[in-house]
Amino acid sequence: MIDWDIVAELMAAVGPAEMAEVVTLFLDDTDAAVRALAPDRDLEAQLHYLKGSATTMGFRDFLDLCSTAEIAASHGRVVDIDALRACYARSRAAFVEGLPARLPDLPAAAVR
Template identity: 45%
Template sequence: MIDWTRVAELRDEIGAEDFDEIVEAFLMEVEATLEELPETAGNASKIEEKLHYLKGSALNLGFSALSALCQTAESAANAGDANVDLPAVAALYQSSRDHFLRELPKRCAA
């Protein structure tokens, strides 16, 4: 679900303080994008655009399962399929977010 190696690499690259800011910005931006997704229903191009953003953001912060799901959905939207399971994307984000926030203090303390 979470690529903890990527999380550690990013934290080491940018430092703990900046990492905390990145996490906060990531969560806010992803949640805002997820709120916008239902407005794109039926528009494969707009769905693809939003999922592309989510995929990249998720991959950068180690949300590997979310990134993979967004990649699959983005590919479907790119092929013209506007019937992407957006609730599944939102649900996976929520479970990944909860796991990430629960485990992060343990992982950073190690």
Template identity: 50%
Template structure:
């Protein structure tokens, strides 16, 4: 679900102080897009939304979430928005976020 090696790599590249800021910005920006998907998805903008979420997720190691976003992005690009399982994307994000937030203390301690 979470690529912890990617998370460690990012933390090591930018330092712990900057890492905390990146995590905060990531969660804020992604939550904003997730809220849009949750409340009223814009099917005309779905490809761009999923592309943004995919890229953000990859940067912070949200592997499964990124994969779902990629599949949805491809479907939306092909005009098959009805095949995009927004509920599954939202569930995966929530699960990934929970695993990530609960695993951060172990990462910082390492």
């Protein structure tokens, strides 16, 4: 579900303090973008944004679903927004639960 190697690489690149900020911004921005998903608001662009976010933080399953949905939206097909939201919720929970063990140097404030 989460590609922890990507998360570890990002942590190594930016350090614990910056990673805490990256995690907080990622979760806040992605939470808001997932809540705002709507087929009448350029869904393809919304999905492209979420796909990029998922790539950056290693949300593998969510990335795959966003990629498939983006292609569907580009062809005018119906996208299951509820499935996207559910996948993100599962991915987010796994991420937040796994952070303390995977990145013990990460400040606790980032994990919420």
